[in-house]
Structure formats: structure tokens, C-alpha cells
Amino acid sequence: MTDANPLLEGLDTDRRAPPCILVVYGASGDLTQRKLIPALEALAADRRLSPAFAMVGVARTEMTDEEFRARVLEAVPEPSAAWEALVGNFRYVAGSYTGDETFEKLEKVLTELDEQVGTSGNRVHYMATVPEVFEGVTATLGRHGLAQPKEASSFVRLVIEKPYGRDLASALHLDEAIHAAFREEQIYRIDHYLGKETVQNVLALRFANAIFEPIWNRRYVDHVQITVAESLGVGHRGGFYETAGALRDIVQNHVLQVLALTLMEPPASVDAKGIRDEKVKALRAVDVPAPDDVSIEVVRGQYDRGWVEGEEVPGYREEGGVDPASRTETFVAMRMKIDNWRWAGVPFYVRTGKRLPKRVTEVAIEFRDVPHLPFGSKETRGLGPNALVLRIQPDEGISLRFGAKVPGQAFRVRSVSMDFSYGAAFLEETPDAYERLLLDAMVGDPTLFIRADEVEQAWEIVRPIQEMWSDDATPLARYPAGSWGPREADRLLERDGRRWRSP
């Protein structure tokens, strides 16, 4: 069914998924139920899915097709009629993720759906499983001829959830294993942060406006602070978090992705290659710390019992599934240097942590002072440097801090903040990150997915830190839950004569 449907013209259908089957590995899991199904339902309600769309769930749990469909319908409280109609196409395959029998059954189901629903041989394989099975599933898909399209007009894609490995060596190994079955252009590595509208707005702000880019460099910028703070603890993910930590869970992916968008040069075009080439170049410019510098440039911490948002919360070592003597970091602060023409000499301070006072993600660009202030110190007591703050979540928007005269006879200047909130200007509904990324994967737009070389470079940046920490018996810095991290993180900036913002 390749001919265009002329009746669809003018109906905002430029981003509409073609007929396809989404095969979800880990279909009985939390991610599928909480994120993927609601996102698919929203796409169906918005008529972004083809009527010839089907989903096949694959998992170890025994379930019939009917039970799977009932479970899918349960995941959305008030499903749209369009979704209910599509769910009738959904199938389920129970079995081992590497067993030939599972994939023989899967192949049969896929063929049946092609005939019954008209999915045209198009497949998107989605790994919503634990990472340990990625390699086995892709190898088995390859062995059964399910990793490549049977016809030139159809497509087969693979979507992988993070983490991509535990370190550089395992990421390279995983890539090699996946590339044995799939070509790089078939692989869509998800970092859901990139699906957030406001992360994409960093690109819009920088490259669609003439006023910011000329000052987006070492000549005007004093330093940059990136904060990715969570007020929640590890909750029921204690067991997982013990094997991850803040460096792997947040810094290696979300933080470095936001950093890359902040650092990157303007792309020639906002397409997959243009954006991803520039992001890789930006990440390559990040100075990888020497092992001896890790203890100076990086702070790791772990939260103790404390108070967050009016509630007393346990310390990390008291959480379920966590070793009472755990050395897993729940907080990381780093001072990063960028070795390129634009950013040389401008420190980038990043911090991320759990059980911080509030959930907030922001990029704050602090500008240099004016070369000469023609006012006395008394008149400018309330004046701070100019700052441009890109708030990514919550209350997405932009703040600009600048000096203004205080009304009155005296000439006093103080800082004021001008806030722009996306929510107050554009009241259109913002698609959820998974909604955006699932549609992109089906449409075949990899712009917001991470390329292999980006993943490798991100691991390369954190490699010395991982190595040093794996051998380091120095006690972790402690911080009470509800604070902005350990005192050591403050010292990281104080020695440069700066201090962390209060987001």
C-alpha cells in the first residue's frame, strides 16, 4: 500500500505512522504498561497510528492474546475508540527471549498480521526488557531472519532503551553484537530526555533566534551550570540503582545529552545527520578528566535520612534492595572543561542527585560582568551577573536576569528576572516524550535518538571516573535528603569564586 491517500492531504498527517507492527519485548513489564501503552493510545486518539497498526507483546509470562489485550486496555483509564479498535489486532507470544521456539511462534504471528491487518512487512522491535537480554534477542532475531526486511519497500527497526552497556567496553561489545544483526541506521537508541519538548526547545532558542547565538561563547559566558535534580529517592528501584548509580543512570546519558545540545555548533540542517554530527563533535570537545583529576573535579555523594517536601524520608542505605554499606553514589557534581574555540576556559558545572529539595532540570548560562560598571558599589549592591536560564522541567520556560533601575530619586540598580513560561504562551498540548519518540521510530526519523558514536563518546567521558571510583575506598560525601548535595559540591565552585544557583 504505497500509493498516497489524497484524502489525507491537509489533515496534518505529515507525521503519521505507516502500517507496521510494534513488537515489544518485555511486554508484561512496567515500562510497557506505564509508558508505552499510554503513549500509543495517545497516538491512536490523535490519529497518528495507521489503522493497519498492530502490536505483538513478547515476554516470559504466560498469557493468551485475549489476556494481553485486556491488560493493554486496562493501562489506559478512558481509551479512545480508535485505540479500542486497534487493540483487536494485538497478539501475544510467551516464551524465552532467546528460545528458537519463541521466535518461530513470533514469525508466524507476524506473517498472519501482515495478511490480516495489512502491516506490509514493517516491524519495529522494541526492547523494553532488562538490558541483559538485548544481545540474546537481537542475535535470535538475526538468526531467524527477522532483523532485516523481506522486501525493499518495507522496514525493520530496533528500538533500545538505556542503559547501553555499563561502561565503554560493554557498550562497544553490545554494539558489535547488535550490529551483527542490524545495520546502524536501523537502530534507534532511546534517551527519553530528548523526546521532551523543552529539550528540543534548546535548539529552537539557540538556532532560530539571532540574539542568543552571538553571545553563546567564551567571550560573553562566564560559566554554565546544568542541574538535573530529583526530589524522589530510589523507591522500589533500589536493587537496580545499586548496579547503576547517578553517574551511569543520569550523567552518562541525560546530562551529557543536554550538555551536547548546549555546546554544539549550529547544524547545517535540523535533521538526523546534522544534529547528531554536531552533538558528537561537541561531546568530543569535552575534556576527559585525567585519573588524578577525578578527585578534584568530581564529587560523589549519597543521601542520608532527611526531610523532603515536608516529609521525613529514609537514607539511601535504608531503602529497600540497597546494601546497608552501599557505596553507590546518588549525587554527582562535576566541573567540566571544553576544549574548543567557542568554549575554551568556560567551566561547565553539572550536578545531579536524588532526594534534592525539588525536581528541576535547567541549564543556566551565567554571563560575564560588564567591563566597566559606571555606578558605585553602593548603587549596585543588588546587582548580579546577567543569566539566561533554560528551564527544562517542570514549568518549562526561559528566564533572563538583568539589571534595572529601582524606581526613586537615587540611582540604584538591582537584578530582576523576566520569566517566559511555555505553558503560558502556547497552550497546545505537549506530547509525552514516549509519544514523540515512538512515532519517530515508526516514521523513521532518528533525529532524537542516539547514534553509536554518541554513546561511545559519552562512555569515554565518564570512563576515568568509573575507573577511579571502582578502586577508591574513600568514603562517599554524605548529604541530608532535602539539601542541594554535600558540602564538597559547594567547594567545587567556591574554589573558582562561584557558587551554585538556587534553581
Added chain:
Amino acid sequence: MAQPVAEGEIGSWRGEGVHLGQVLDALADLRHRQQRTATRASVTNLVLVAGGDAEAARACDAVHRLGRRHPGRNIALVSMPDAQPSGIDAEVALHGSVLEGHPVWSEDVRLVVRGAPTAHLESLIEPLTLPDLAVAVWFVSGLPGPHDPLVGAATIVVVDGDTFGDGTSVAAMAGLAARRVVFDLCWERLRPWRQLLAGMFEVPGARPFLGGVQRVEVQGPAWPSVLLAGWAVSRLALPASAVRRTPATTPSIRLVAEHDGQEATFTAEQGEADGGAPIVRAVSGLAAPGAREDRLTLAEDPVAWALGQVLTRTGRDRTQSQALQAAVAIAGLAGQPKASERPPAS
């Protein structure tokens, strides 16, 4: 769906026989006194041009029900050319709303213009609009004349085909759409019909029938039915003579198609859900695997919904323009129902 808006009037001012300068002063004064800590984030100027108080009130109501989806300045012009004495009465109100936790600000200016100034409404627009923002002018009463200066002041023109709708208007509307960016709220309200009918051909068993459409059967009031017919024939490159129109209270469209000697119908029509809510239901009269049924619940307030949709657009709607061109030919065919034959609104 956006959450309901909590809203309230922050402040207001009114005056009779005023100059525009007083209105501007009142706006600035209200903002200064009432909103000194609020930063305004505006995306559009919306100008409503109405022929009377009742019409203006209905249109303003639709704007308010829009949920302040387009924060900015709303200017309602009530034009009363025959009223005396000449002059302007004005009301200004500032509104503050909270939508999903975000403070949203908007300003309503209502001007009742009597006598001579009604011939120069465009001179009132320029000073009142917020700078650098698009100006959407909604002609609430009907289609503006070809030389209406307000059309020239508009970035986009908004009309509602349901307020006019005979064959003459189709030609005039097509002409206007060829010259300006025009959005018809009626065309927008027909989106669910178009969307669902198009979706009927998105399954492989149905797609071949798209090339074999023989007849387009439309029902409904004059304007929506001619628009639906114009849309179908323009998209499918059919002659106007393929259209059969029948008056009815609600719009519907049926495509009769043939493929491989088999005839099938594809229908989109208005109906009611189990709870009584208005829906559009589409169905294809095919056996599996081409069979398909779909439905969409219509907005509770179709005018406000359509207005919200068109205000998010900026460029020309090529599909609408082509549908209008085709509609001119369809409306011009002998034997078709005229606007006077339209049944009473439901």
C-alpha cells in the same frame, strides 16, 4: 485535553463617547495597577467584527470558552453604521486565568462603533493590536466585502461559512481564499468527517477503491455539504457532476466506489454515542480485511473548538482553497439545493 481554566476578571474600565487614546490609557493603567508582577506572554491579536451586540456577545463567549488557549488581546468591534450619534463606546477588561498551573493573561477590548467611524474600522485596529504579533480578524456576521479595509489589516481572516452559504458566497469565499489567508470555521468543524473518511482507505483491502470512486453523495445544510463535496471531488480529481446533494440537518458524506467489479460505500456521518454525545461515525461497506469502522466524539462547543484550531495555523490551507474552487462548480450546477432550501438547524 487541556484542563478547565480557573479565571476571573482582574480589572475593568468603561466609557461612552470616548477617543481611542482613552482606551489605550485605560489598558495601560489597568495593566500597571493590576498586573505589575505578571509578565505577559502573548501569541496573537484576535479581532472580532460583529454587526450587533448579541452577535458580538456570542463570539466573545466562544473566545472565552476557548479556554484562553491563545493568550493575547481580544478586540471586539460592534459596528452600527446607522446608529447616531457617531462615536465609540468602550469596555476594557483584564482577565487572569490559571491553566494547568500556568498563569495566563488576556485583555478584552470591546468597542461599539456608531456612525461614520464604522467605515474606518481598520483605523481602530492598528493602535490597539499588540506589536509584532499576528492579527486574526474574525468576521462574525458573514463574508467581508472584496474591498473591506479590515481584510487588509488582517494576517489571517476567519469566517464561519454557516453564517452565509449560498452559491454566490462560495464564489466570493473562493476568491477571498485565493487572495488572503482565510480560515473557515465550518471547514474546520468538518475535519472529523474528512479525517475519518480518509482513514477508511488506510487499510490495504480498501485502498484500491480510492481510485474507483464513482459518486459522492453529500447531505446536510448547504454550506457544509457543498464544502464536503468540494473536498472529495478536488482530492479525488472527480467531475462536479459526480456529486449528489440532499438537504439534511446534519452533514454526511458517502463515497460510492468500484474495484474489480465490486461496489463498496464509504460513509462518514453524524450520530450519537450511547450517552447521547454527538459523534462522527465512519464505516466502510466492505468485507474483511477492508472493513473498518471508526468514530470521533465531537467537541462540546464546536465554534470554540474550531476557533482554537485555526488560531494555531499560520499558512494558507491549500486543501480548503481547492475544495472551495471545486465547490464553486458544484454549487453552480442546476438542480442543486440553494441556501434558502436549507433545513432548520438542529
